[in-house]
Amino acid sequence: xxxxxxxxxxxxxxxxxxxxxxxxxxxxxxxxxxxxxxxxxxxxxxxxxxxxxxxxxxxxxxxxxxxxxxxxxxxxxxxxxxxxxxxxxxxxxxxxxxxxxxxxxxxxxxxxxxxxxxxxxxxxxxxxxxxxxxxxxxxxxxxxxxxxxxxxxxxxxxxxxxxxxxxxxxxxxxxxxxxxxxxxxxxxxxxxxxxxxxxxxxxxxxxxxxxxxxxxxxxxxxxxxxxxxxxxxxxxxxxxxxxxxxxxxxxxxxxxxxxxxxxxxxxxxxxxxxxxxxxxxxxxxxxxxxxxxxxxxxxxxxxxxxxxxxxxxxxxxxxxxxxxxxxxxxxxxxxxxxxxxxxxxxxxxxxxxxxxxxxxxxxxxxxxxxxxxxxxxxxxxxxxxxxxxxxxxxxxxxxxxxxxxxxxxxxxxxxxxxxxxxxxxxxxxxxxxxxxxxxxxxxxxxxxxxxxxxxxxxxxxxxxxxxxxxxxxxxxxxxxxxxxxxxxxxxxxxxxxxxxxxxx
Amino acid sequence: xxxxxxxxxxxxxxxxxxxxxxxxxxxxxxxxxxxxxxxxxxxxxxxxxxxxxxxxxxxxxxxxxxxxxxxxxxxxxxxxxxxxxxxxxxxxxxxxxxxxxxxxxxxxxxxxxxxxxxxxxxxxxxxxxxxxxxxxxxxxxxxxxxxxxxxxxxxxxxxxxxxxxxxxxxxxxxxxxxxxxxxxxxxxxxxxxxxxxxxxxxxxxxxxxxxxxxxxxxxxxxxxxxxxxxxxxxxxxxxxxxxxxxxxxxxxxxxxxxxxxxxxxxxxxxxxxxxxxxxxxxxxxxxxxxxxxxxxxxxxxxxxxxxxxxxxxxxxxxxxxxxxx
Ligand SMILES: Nc1ncnc2c1ncn2[C@@H]1O[C@H](COP(=O)(O)OP(=O)(O)OP(=O)(O)O)[C@@H](O)[C@H]1O
Ligand SMILES: [Mg+2]
Numbered sequence: 001x002x003x004x005x006x007x008x009x010x011x012x013x014x015x016x017x018x019x020x021x022x023x024x025x026x027x028x029x030x031x032x033x034x035x036x037x038x039x040x041x042x043x044x045x046x047x048x049x050x051x052x053x054x055x056x057x058x059x060x061x062x063x064x065x066x067x068x069x070x071x072x073x074x075x076x077x078x079x080x081x082x083x084x085x086x087x088x089x090x091x092x093x094x095x096x097x098x099x100x101x102x103x104x105x106x107x108x109x110x111x112x113x114x115x116x117x118x119x120x121x122x123x124x125x126x127x128x129x130x131x132x133x134x135x136x137x138x139x140x141x142x143x144x145x146x147x148x149x150x151x152x153x154x155x156x157x158x159x160x161x162x163x164x165x166x167x168x169x170x171x172x173x174x175x176x177x178x179x180x181x182x183x184x185x186x187x188x189x190x191x192x193x194x195x196x197x198x199x200x201x202x203x204x205x206x207x208x209x210x211x212x213x214x215x216x217x218x219x220x221x222x223x224x225x226x227x228x229x230x231x232x233x234x235x236x237x238x239x240x241x242x243x244x245x246x247x248x249x250x251x252x253x254x255x256x257x258x259x260x261x262x263x264x265x266x267x268x269x270x271x272x273x274x275x276x277x278x279x280x281x282x283x284x285x286x287x288x289x290x291x292x293x294x295x296x297x298x299x300x301x302x303x304x305x306x307x308x309x310x311x312x313x314x315x316x317x318x319x320x321x322x323x324x325x326x327x328x329x330x331x332x333x334x335x336x337x338x339x340x341x342x343x344x345x346x347x348x349x350x351x352x353x354x355x356x357x358x359x360x361x362x363x364x365x366x367x368x369x370x371x372x373x374x375x376x377x378x379x380x381x382x383x384x385x386x387x388x389x390x391x392x393x394x395x396x397x398x399x400x401x402x403x404x405x406x407x408x409x410x411x412x413x414x415x416x417x418x419x420x421x422x423x424x425x426x427x428x429x430x431x432x433x434x435x436x437x438x439x440x441x442x443x444x445x446x447x448x449x450x451x452x453x454x455x456x457x458x459x460x461x462x463x464x465x466x467x468x469x470x471x472x473x474x475x476x477x478x479x480x481x482x483x484x485x486x487x488x489x490x491x492x493x494x495x496x497x498x499x500x501x502x503x504x
Numbered sequence: 505x506x507x508x509x510x511x512x513x514x515x516x517x518x519x520x521x522x523x524x525x526x527x528x529x530x531x532x533x534x535x536x537x538x539x540x541x542x543x544x545x546x547x548x549x550x551x552x553x554x555x556x557x558x559x560x561x562x563x564x565x566x567x568x569x570x571x572x573x574x575x576x577x578x579x580x581x582x583x584x585x586x587x588x589x590x591x592x593x594x595x596x597x598x599x600x601x602x603x604x605x606x607x608x609x610x611x612x613x614x615x616x617x618x619x620x621x622x623x624x625x626x627x628x629x630x631x632x633x634x635x636x637x638x639x640x641x642x643x644x645x646x647x648x649x650x651x652x653x654x655x656x657x658x659x660x661x662x663x664x665x666x667x668x669x670x671x672x673x674x675x676x677x678x679x680x681x682x683x684x685x686x687x688x689x690x691x692x693x694x695x696x697x698x699x700x701x702x703x704x705x706x707x708x709x710x711x712x713x714x715x716x717x718x719x720x721x722x723x724x725x726x727x728x729x730x731x732x733x734x735x736x737x738x739x740x741x742x743x744x745x746x747x748x749x750x751x752x753x754x755x756x757x758x759x760x761x762x763x764x765x766x767x768x769x770x771x772x773x774x775x776x777x778x779x780x781x782x783x784x785x786x787x788x789x790x791x792x793x794x795x796x797x798x799x800x801x802x803x804x805x806x807x808x809x810x811x812x813x814x815x816x817x818x819x820x821x822x823x824x825x826x827x828x829x
Contacts, residue, residue: 304719328721336719343719347712347780348705356709357720359702367700410720 041401256280265310285460582779583638596753624736628729711779
């Protein structure tokens with residue numbers, strides 16, 4: 001290629017409160033390439049991108065665009081240089097409509113200064129259609145599924161005519177077919193000369209879409225090159241320092257008595273006729289496409305949603321759960337998806353986030369014992385390998401994957417007999433993902449009953465004894481974990497196939 | 505300190521000292537502001553440092569201070585309570601009536617505490633169960649409580665007829681007036697409540713992310729009701745002091761604009777309007793700052809009509825500083 005690089009970041013250094021996070025990192029992106037930025041949780045990927053996006057200032061180092069030195073002193077400058085940024089955490093405003101979110105800060109106005117609502121709606125529909133999304137541009141974002149919110153974030157970046165798009169884990173809440181659409185779009189962008197920096201922990205995606213890669217480890221550049229010449233295993237090794245087995249984690253073993261029995265649960269417009277049982281020691285997987293109703297189903301079980309019909313039995317007792325607290329008392333916990341919205345208390349410290357649902361464990365005579373909390377946190381820090389220098393800082397200072405680990409620690413600490421994980425590995429690196437699934441399997445071996453909701457078929461295949469596939473609010477299949485194939489799951493999830501008879 | 509410098513990477517000492525300074529500022533800006541204002545006051549007027557003047561300032565802020573503690577808790581939860589001034593008068597009127605009827609100071613105090621927390625409880629009920637915005641709910645309470653107080657007292661004052669009631673606010677321990685001691689004790693209690701108990705943790709959590717708090721299994725509704733009841737309770741403590749001080753309460757002029765002073769103290773103390781972030785100690789110093797400003801303006805003979813302007817300015821400056829983070 002004779003093109004001069006579009007972007008050069010040179011020897012970037014950055015420290016937070018005296019702790020170095022980036023050490024002389026350089027990154028080069030040429031025009032029209034998709035460049036993967038890889039590394040473990042906390043390696044410094046988002047920080048590097050935040051520097052490029054003008055959110056943070058580097059302590060040292062320079063940035064060149066088309067050969068010219070640029071100081072990204074604030075996000076506006078970066079945007080003016082033709083860079084759009086899809087952040088790791090969703091930034092949509094729930095109380096605005098879809099089109100208002102899309103055009104936030106760059107609203108279209110007529111000559112008289114009035115908003116051109118119809119025009120904005122038209123453009124919104126157009127761009128969403130490219131991603132295969134059909135939602136009303138006037139819908140309030142708060143009423144939308146997480147995956148739609150993520151698609152809105154992506155579309156927002158596409159709206160501007162950018163030369164470089166930073167995508168920091170854009171697919172964490174997307175289902176397979178949505179990812180496919182996104183990739184199609186990315187290929188078209190690439191053809192028209194747009195460069196993309198793509199951050200993801202899903203190596204399959206990297207292999208499929210990216211041309212080149214750069215790997216960071218503990219804030220240092222450890223490798224860069226072309227994807228074609230590498231296999232995934234070498235890249236994994238570069239990232240986490242070891243290779244990760246792709247084998248099924250869960251071994252066949254016997255189950256105890258039924259602990260959870262759900263009978264003919266229905267909720268208008270969300271899900272219908274849901275029936276299943278869960279036994280002690282069992283791991284069930286629920287998968288399907290976005291909008292299949294599984295999240296709402298389990299939010300109902302957890303008492304967050306109250307409008308439903310049908311029966312729920314826990315340990316053979318009919319229960320009426322109308323508040324999450326009651327669910328916890330009945331021995332059922334839900335680790336929600338979309339941590340920023342549903343799980344992170346961003347003004348509380350890392351430790352306090354960990355202990356929030358189980359403060360009783362740390363109390364003595366009504367007072368919280370900080371020492372005990374801290375010790376407990378250190379236990380989880382070791383066990384889940386949470387990367388944090390000072391656990392008294394607020395949790396939003398952690399890297400995305402490490403925030404997720406704290407959330408998982410929080411629910412492990414609650415220690416209920418039934419644990420439901422909704423998209424538990426959102427943003428977690430390959431190494432840690434493996435460890436977390438091992439944790440889940442060992443929970444089951446200790447006699448807990450586990451349910452995992454995930455849109456990633458390979459994940460549920462790896463750890464679940466049985467897999468339920470949902471389509472438009474109904475269970476369309478119940479498959480054995482070791483027999484299910486990805487294609488089979490897919491065909492049930494898209495509604496093209498459906499089991500004739502129901503299996504309890 | 506030398507070894508610290510050698511350990512450090514060649515990398516930016518300047519920027520790390522800078523970040524340390526910003527950290528210091530963000531954590532302790534209220535105390536720094538307090539010290540600056542305190543020293544400025546001392547330089548501007550020698551009478552300021554007089555011990556009697558200092559004690560006087562403390563005495564003057566004690567009532568608003570107690571109210572502001574409650575206001576901090578509501579504002580940390582993301583709400584606001586505009587009814588504090590009116591409820592204070594209402595509580596004062598009812599408890600003086602109860603005292604005069606029974607002749608018992610104990611009954612007066614008990615009535616005050618019950619009536620105050622009940623008014624707060626109603627606020628909490630409206631906010632938590634009725635899902636009414638706290639601004640609206642407490643605005644309603646503000647109008648209603650004042651109106652009932654005016655009606656009962658026929659627009660005038662009600663005086664206590666039991667001797668000894670005034671002792672509460674007009675005696676002292678060593679050099680400190682009783683109200684000041686009550687203010688300090690209340691500050692300590694609310695501090696412990698907010699930083700050492702689960703209630704406090706829950707307040708911060710729901711002020712920061714209510715949905716996540718609910719999904720963490722927190723009984724958000726109950727916590728809210730608890731918050732507003734607590735404010736009511738603190739307001740009734742303030743009401744007892746206010747009434748005892750002059751042995752009477754005026755249904756028309758007592759407690760006027762207390763909500764504004766309390767909110768001002770909370771904001772100056774660094775609590776974020778939208779909840780989730782702030783400290784009791786911040787409010788404590790915020791109250792003192794307001795007290796010093798009032799005192800200075802009196803010492804320097806600033807027209808009382810202009811004092812509101814200065815206060816307004818200070819609030820706005822405080823908020824501008826907060827925004828920078
Ligand atoms: N504002 C901040 N203040 C203090 N430390 C921070 C801040 N932002 C990031 N860090 C620290 O910098 C390190 C790198 O974080 P970064 O978010 O760049 O990681 P990442 O590679 O994006 O990880 P992930 O895959 O988990 O998203 C982490 O250890 C994090 O704790
Ligand atoms: Mg990140």
